[in-house]
Amino acid sequence: MKNSLLNIISHTDLDGVTAAALAWHVNKHMGLMRVFLTGYGEVDTLISEAMASGGIPLVLDLFCQREDTIDMIDNNWDETRPPFLFDHHKSTFERYGSRRWARLDMNCCGALVYWNWLKENPVDEHTPDTLAELEPIVRIANDRDLWLGQIPESRLWQALVTMCGYWSVFTRLAANPSGKMTPAEFDGASEFTERQEARFAEAKEHIWRTGNELAFVCDGVLEFGDVSDFCGLLLDRDENPPLVAAVAAKRMSGDWAVSMRSRGGLAGRVLALLKDGKKIRGGGHGDASALYFPRNYSQEQIRDSIIAAIKVEKERSAAPKVSIGDLLGWKG
Numbered sequence: 001m002k003n004s005l006l007n008i009i010s011h012t013d014l015d016g017v018t019a020a021a022l023a024w025h026v027n028k029h030m031g032l033m034r035v036f037l038t039g040y041g042e043v044d045t046l047i048s049e050a051m052a053s054g055g056i057p058l059v060l061d062l063f064c065q066r067e068d069t070i071d072m073i074d075n076n077w078d079e080t081r082p083p084f085l086f087d088h089h090k091s092t093f094e095r096y097g098s099r100r101w102a103r104l105d106m107n108c109c110g111a112l113v114y115w116n117w118l119k120e121n122p123v124d125e126h127t128p129d130t131l132a133e134l135e136p137i138v139r140i141a142n143d144r145d146l147w148l149g150q151i152p153e154s155r156l157w158q159a160l161v162t163m164c165g166y167w168s169v170f171t172r173l174a175a176n177p178s179g180k181m182t183p184a185e186f187d188g189a190s191e192f193t194e195r196q197e198a199r200f201a202e203a204k205e206h207i208w209r210t211g212n213e214l215a216f217v218c219d220g221v222l223e224f225g226d227v228s229d230f231c232g233l234l235l236d237r238d239e240n241p242p243l244v245a246a247v248a249a250k251r252m253s254g255d256w257a258v259s260m261r262s263r264g265g266l267a268g269r270v271l272a273l274l275k276d277g278k279k280i281r282g283g284g285h286g287d288a289s290a291l292y293f294p295r296n297y298s299q300e301q302i303r304d305s306i307i308a309a310i311k312v313e314k315e316r317s318a319a320p321k322v323s324i325g326d327l328l329g330w331k332g
Contacts, residue, residue: 006033007050009043011061011110012166013228014158018134018141019060019086019111021173025130026123027058037166038062041283044069051076059085061110063092063102070096077101082121086114088145089287109145111138136179147236156181156189162225163192199223200230208303213310215242216303219250228288231261244270246306254295258302262287266313273309280305 006027010020020035027033034055036046043062047069050057063085064070077084077100085102087093093104105113115138118127137157144154157179161169181189199222208216215234222230231245244267246260260267265286274291275282282291293302 004031005050005053005055006031007046007055007057008033008035009046009050009057009059009062010035010037012037012039012161013061013145014154014161014169015109015111015141015145016061017161017166017170018137018173019109019114020170021177022111022114022118022130022134022138023058023060024174025134025177026118026127029124029126035170037170040065040288048072057084059087060114061087063087063089063096073101074099083117086110086117088113109142112142134177137173137177140179147232153179153181155193156186158229159189159192159196160185162229163188196226196229199226200233203230209242210303210307212240213243213314214303214307215245216299216306217245217247218299219248219256222247222249227259228261231259235261235263244306244310246303248299248302256293256295256297256299256302258291258293258306260289260291260306266310269313270306270309273312274305 008020008023008027010016010023016037020037024033024035036042038046040062043059044064044066047057047059047064051072064073079100081101083101083103085099087102087104088106088108088110092102093106096102097104103113103117105116108116115131115135118131122128140151140154140157143149143151144158148154157169160172203217203221203226206218206221208214208218210216217230227247231247234245235241244260244262246258249257249259251257260270262268262270267289268286271282271289271291274280279294280291282289291302291306293305
């Protein structure tokens with residue numbers, strides 16, 4: 001076990017990149033490592049492959065999406081070992097909060113969940129110094145991921161991830177874990193966020209709003225890297241947040257890509273209702289999903305399809321839960 005390959009599996013936003021850099025620095029004295037920055041569509045496969053090959057998975061800011069992965073971990077994980085999965089999402093906590101192999105905390109970002117655990121469970125004698133060195137960037141990631149707005153640089157760091165790509169920012173933090181930006185980093189990120197603010201202001205003027213159910217942004221206003229930031233603002237900071245925020249984009253092939261964001265897994269359930277594997281395709285996870293509509297769809301048709309699916313889900317969740325006892329007429 002001492003020489004087993006550590007598989008660091010983390011997300012592609014600032015939180016995930018920071019968590020991966022923290023894991024890399026903390027474990028670099030312990031042996032060989034592989035780093036995967038990925039999304040919810042691949043995390044189950046990466047966990048399964050790591051465990052099947054005898055490697056050690058370390059999963060940060062992500063969680064399994066398939067029940068068979070959960071069953072596999074439950075059946076094969078050595079309970080004497082420390083947790084290997086560190087996450088902070090509400091849906092994860094509600095479903096799997098009792099798993100000993102997972103450390104979950106909804107009060108902070110994934111990187112800080114891992115940082116807090118390491119403070120009580122150091123990997124080696126180098127860990128305290130490493131945690132002190134990484135703490136500023138971890139706090140920056142926490143500010144950005146929870147939309148606290150207390151550290152202005154957090155928006156700039158997320159801009160670097162969008163501009164340069166997550167692997168570039170991971171490489172930067174692996175080589176230099178300082179949360180203090182260089183002048184070039186600061187100037188480039190500041191210019192980007194200024195342009196982004198202008199796009200956000202325009203997007204707010206072009207939202208198709210359907211009650212509290214859907215906020216739909218039409219094609220041509222936002223850029224790809226804007227989607228998570230803009231939808232996060234609508235969902236977490238709007239006075240009357242929608243259940244789902246969606247952004248449409250016409251692709252070069254002519255078809256439509258529609259990014260959806262939600263809280264509580266609704267985007268994933270809308271995805272499951274609408275995708276048919278033929279005309280309408282899609283993928284993602286509970287709160288970040290994408291649908292792909294054929295070119296002959298109009299944006300109005302896309303919007304109406306999503307609204308219809310949201311209403312179906314609302315009716316389904318509002319329906320009374322009937323137990324076997326109810327059906328058989330049992331009385332408690």
